[in-house]
Amino acid sequence: MKNQISxxxxxxxxxxxxxxxxIAAEEQLIWGVQVEQFENRFTGDAQSDVMAWxxxxxxxxxxxxxxVRSEGEFQTRSERLETMETQLRLQKPISTFFDxxxxxxxxxxxxxxxxxxxxxxxxxxxxxxEVDADLFVSDRPSARFEVEYEALITNYLILTPSIELDVPxxxxxxxxxxxxxxxxxxxxxxxxxxxDRSVAPYVGVHYERVFGDTLDLRQEEGEEGDGLxxxxxxxxxx
Amino acid sequence: xxRLSLLNAGVVGLSLLVLxxxxxxxxEYSLSVDRVKIDTGDxxxxxxxxxxxxxxxxxxxKEGEDVTINVTNNLDESTSIHWHxxxxxxxxxxxxxISYDGIDPxxxxxxxxxxxxxxxxxxHSHTGFxxxxxxxxxxxxxxxxxxxxxxxxxxxxxxTDAHPHSGSRIMRNLKRSADYYNRKQETILDFIxxxxxxGLGATIDDRMMWGDMRMMPRDIEDVQGFTPLINGKSxxxxxxxxxxPGERVRLRFINSSAMTYFDIRIPGLKMTVVQxxxxxxxxxxxxxxxxxxxxxxxxIVKADEDKAYAVFxxxxxxxxxxxxxxxxxxxxxxxxxDLREVPRLTMADMGMxxxxxxGMxxxxxxGMxxxxxxGAxxxxxxGMxxxxxxGAxxxxxxGMxxxxxxGAxxxxxxGMxxxxxxGAxxxxxxGMxxxxxxGMxxxxxxGxxxxxxAFYASGSGLVPSAADGGKFLSYSDLKAQKPLYEDREATRExxxxxxxxxxxxxxxxxxxxxxxxxxxxxxxGERVRFKFVNETMMTHPMxxxxxxxxxxxxxxxxxxxxxxxxxxxxxxxxxxxxxxxPGQWAFHCHLSYHAGGGMFRKVIVEGxxxxxxxxxxxxxx
Numbered sequence: 001m002k003n004q005i006s007x008x009x010x011x012x013x014x015x016x017x018x019x020x021x022x023i024a025a026e027e028q029l030i031w032g033v034q035v036e037q038f039e040n041r042f043t044g045d046a047q048s049d050v051m052a053w054x055x056x057x058x059x060x061x062x063x064x065x066x067x068v069r070s071e072g073e074f075q076t077r078s079e080r081l082e083t084m085e086t087q088l089r090l091q092k093p094i095s096t097f098f099d100x101x102x103x104x105x106x107x108x109x110x111x112x113x114x115x116x117x118x119x120x121x122x123x124x125x126x127x128x129x130e131v132d133a134d135l136f137v138s139d140r141p142s143a144r145f146e147v148e149y150e151a152l153i154t155n156y157l158i159l160t161p162s163i164e165l166d167v168p169x170x171x172x173x174x175x176x177x178x179x180x181x182x183x184x185x186x187x188x189x190x191x192x193x194x195x196d197r198s199v200a201p202y203v204g205v206h207y208e209r210v211f212g213d214t215l216d217l218r219q220e221e222g223e224e225g226d227g228l229x230x231x232x233x234x235x236x237x238x
Numbered sequence: 239x240x241r242l243s244l245l246n247a248g249v250v251g252l253s254l255l256v257l258x259x260x261x262x263x264x265x266e267y268s269l270s271v272d273r274v275k276i277d278t279g280d281x282x283x284x285x286x287x288x289x290x291x292x293x294x295x296x297x298x299x300k301e302g303e304d305v306t307i308n309v310t311n312n313l314d315e316s317t318s319i320h321w322h323x324x325x326x327x328x329x330x331x332x333x334x335x336i337s338y339d340g341i342d343p344x345x346x347x348x349x350x351x352x353x354x355x356x357x358x359x360x361x362h363s364h365t366g367f368x369x370x371x372x373x374x375x376x377x378x379x380x381x382x383x384x385x386x387x388x389x390x391x392x393x394x395x396x397x398t399d400a401h402p403h404s405g406s407r408i409m410r411n412l413k414r415s416a417d418y419y420n421r422k423q424e425t426i427l428d429f430i431x432x433x434x435x436x437g438l439g440a441t442i443d444d445r446m447m448w449g450d451m452r453m454m455p456r457d458i459e460d461v462q463g464f465t466p467l468i469n470g471k472s473x474x475x476x477x478x479x480x481x482x483p484g485e486r487v488r489l490r491f492i493n494s495s496a497m498t499y500f501d502i503r504i505p506g507l508k509m510t511v512v513q514x515x516x517x518x519x520x521x522x523x524x525x526x527x528x529x530x531x532x533x534x535x536x537x538i539v540k541a542d543e544d545k546a547y548a549v550f551x552x553x554x555x556x557x558x559x560x561x562x563x564x565x566x567x568x569x570x571x572x573x574x575x576d577l578r579e580v581p582r583l584t585m586a587d588m589g590m591x592x593x594x595x596x597g598m599x600x601x602x603x604x605g606m607x608x609x610x611x612x613g614a615x616x617x618x619x620x621g622m623x624x625x626x627x628x629g630a631x632x633x634x635x636x637g638m639x640x641x642x643x644x645g646a647x648x649x650x651x652x653g654m655x656x657x658x659x660x661g662a663x664x665x666x667x668x669g670m671x672x673x674x675x676x677g678m679x680x681x682x683x684x685g686x687x688x689x690x691x692a693f694y695a696s697g698s699g700l701v702p703s704a705a706d707g708g709k710f711l712s713y714s715d716l717k718a719q720k721p722l723y724e725d726r727e728a729t730r731e732x733x734x735x736x737x738x739x740x741x742x743x744x745x746x747x748x749x750x751x752x753x754x755x756x757x758x759x760x761x762x763g764e765r766v767r768f769k770f771v772n773e774t775m776m777t778h779p780m781x782x783x784x785x786x787x788x789x790x791x792x793x794x795x796x797x798x799x800x801x802x803x804x805x806x807x808x809x810x811x812x813x814x815x816x817x818x819x820p821g822q823w824a825f826h827c828h829l830s831y832h833a834g835g836g837m838f839r840k841v842i843v844e845g846x847x848x849x850x851x852x853x854x855x856x857x858x859x
Contacts, residue, residue: 028413097741124741126449
């Protein structure tokens with residue numbers, strides 16, 4: 001492990017943009033940015049349209065990767081950041097298809113208990129399901145499970161259904177959630193690979209819903225328990 | 239009679255500056271390593287070349303002379319040149335970190351070595367991904383003695399797979415997404431078409447089986463999207479070699495591609511293969527042959543008609559092709575044949591064809607969970623020919639009803655639990671042992687009309703066949719014209735399992751990638767038998783530097799010598815090497831991104847003549 005970390009640090013310090021000057025067999029730094037979602041979410045009501053993103057930047061080696069992941073929602077009309085979370089994650093392979101993840105998550109805007117430890121799994125399950133399972137550890141812990149699948153209609157036209165389940169393990173009124181009252185997001189995005197796999201515009205639907213005590217809490221506050229959005233955006237990889 | 243024809247006559251030929259050819263037996267050459275423009279007709283980009291061009295010049299050496307080659311690095315990064323297939327002192331072999339330190343920007347490095355062989359070879363950078371970026375050229379070595387075949391003129395036919403992305407970008411993309419360049423994946427539309435043909439259940443089972451392994455049956459070329467070139471020209475740019483009707487033309491095929499195997503034919507002409515990897519073989523006339531990455535084949539064709547002939551090279555994965563023309567006059571264009579259908583890998587390519595179980599070592603198959611086969615719907619297992627299973631231990635397979643197993647379609651072998659086969663832990667899936675297959679009668683294998691090629695797993699989706707139904711060259715056909723070494727028992731065997739994790743794009747030998755591996759230590763004077771067991775579903779052209787690989791293709795003392803030996807998925811191939819070159823050498827898969835991904839070893843030869851032996855080596859780690 002120590003060896004791997006030092007190799008990782010050396011590679012990182014060499015820097016990503018410096019051309020490889022070593023023999024073909026020597027390790028090349030792996031790096032890149034991948035934005036799975038960068039989209040506008042439209043309801044019938046322009047007041048509640050949001051811009052949302054979900055992406056990560058990684059750098060590292062086969063043995064250890066450092067990943068910065070960011071996701072959030074921005075109210076376009078009121079120009080208000082609704083939610084944003086930033087994760088700093090270290091990923092290390094533990095099996096052929098899965099990495100163990102450890103890191104920290106910072107939630108924005110600022111407030112109480114906005115920092116969580118992250119432990120999780122990231123990988124590819126049988127039948128090509130891309131899976132993220134994370135436990136966020138803090139005074140207000142929660143668990144999250146995400147699955148994504150790329151269905152190839154053609155080799156360029158790709159339908160990507162996804163589901164995300166967020167389960168608060170304790171009440172967190174700042175985030176308007178109650179223990180064991182999960183939030184679910186289901187989406188389906190139809191993309192077309194316009195430039196390699198670098199730029200793929202898409203359209204789709206996105207549906208959110210809360211359950212249990214969280215639903216009751218929201219309804220007490222006069223909010224809706226669910227929302228359906230049409231989305232249009234770009235998937236990016238470079 | 240023998241006319242020299244330099245590749246890209248003119249520019250490339252002239253740019254090769256022969257400084258002095260003074261005293262007999264000594265020649266001096268100069269090469270500059272330059273940034274060059276690549277224009278394939280499909281795309282343009284900057285790449286790396288020699289003397290201002292890619293491919294670089296044809297270097298013409300003479301057997302017996304001492305050559306001096308001054309290589310000036312005009313890049314802003316380090317470089318190197320490896321003389322592929324040449325037998326020379328290891329310090330001249332051009333592998334940074336093994337032979338020497340490489341050539342720094344602005345520096346001139348002088349190579350000096352004697353030419354001790356003849357034939358067709360090539361040279362390329364061994365630094366980073368400069369070779370896929372265009373850093374290659376060809377070498378012709380004229381023999382001292384008359385060759386055992388005649389020809390009126392000759393051409394180098396150098397195949398490459400120019401890609402719009404730089405090599406380091408390709409590697410980065412593959413590391414993040416192994417299927418980044420695979421645009422031949424099976425789609426929902428394919429699924430619907432197949433379901434109509436074979437039934438919904440069978441098609442779902444098939445997809446589930448591959449999905450369970452997280453592997454793709456159409457994963458034949460890791461890197462697609464390239465433009466194949468012949469002597470730097472795409473089909474539209476149509477490289478043309480001139481002949482006079484009735485002449486014998488020698489074509490020196492060199493595959494300098496980063497990743498691509500090609501199937502080559504000249505519709506209307508028979509090709510007589512006279513050399514493989516620079517060495518004379520007993521002439522064999524074929525209609526088509528497959529050239530692995532880094533291999534060379536010399537063929538002679540006799541073009542009698544006054545017309546244009548297509549030299550057609552089709553990639554093994556059938557994603558791209560290139561046509562050059564042989565014609566009596568400049569400006570003629572031969573018709574380009576269509577690409578054939580994309581092949582599909584089978585369970586045989588996973589090392590799992592039960593038709594060959596006679597040759598498989600069941601002791602190592604413990605990783606395959608046959609327990610779950612009992613409840614599977616065996617009726618869908620059509621295509622497994624168990625007729626050859628005699629001798630195999632069937633006791634563990636009890637309870638399987640094979641009565642419905644007629645037919646030959648391996649794609650329906652669903653229902654088997656392959657979950658234990660996934661990925662890296664394929665160590666137990668040792669492939670087929672071809673040495674044990676001798677004498678097996680494959681003639682009764684349903685659906686296999688022609689005789690099996692022992693260098694492919696039986697039932698493999700990759701088995702080539704000639705487009706016109708004629709003869710397709712097999713490794714088995716290669717017989718040395720005049721064996722270089724006396725045939726003797728190997729002193730020991732070294733097993734090299736070719737392994738990898740497709741999804742993470744990590745490639746390795748015996749499950750260990752280069753960075754983490756100890757060197758292979760050989761003793762000067764021994765004869766080592768290498769056992770290559772391909773446990774991946776990709777084909778690997780294995781290249782040992784500095785010493786010949788005697789390919790065990792069952793021809794005994796006539797086994798041919800090669801510098802690069804292709805190992806197909808699900809097969810075991812043996813080579814033997816007379817350890818006659820002291821020093822330290824590279825040994826690797828010649829697919830650029832597999833070598834870069836770790837399928838690479840350093841070989842240290844201990845002992846031997848003092849003057850050239852290796853410095854005390856440090857173990858990398």
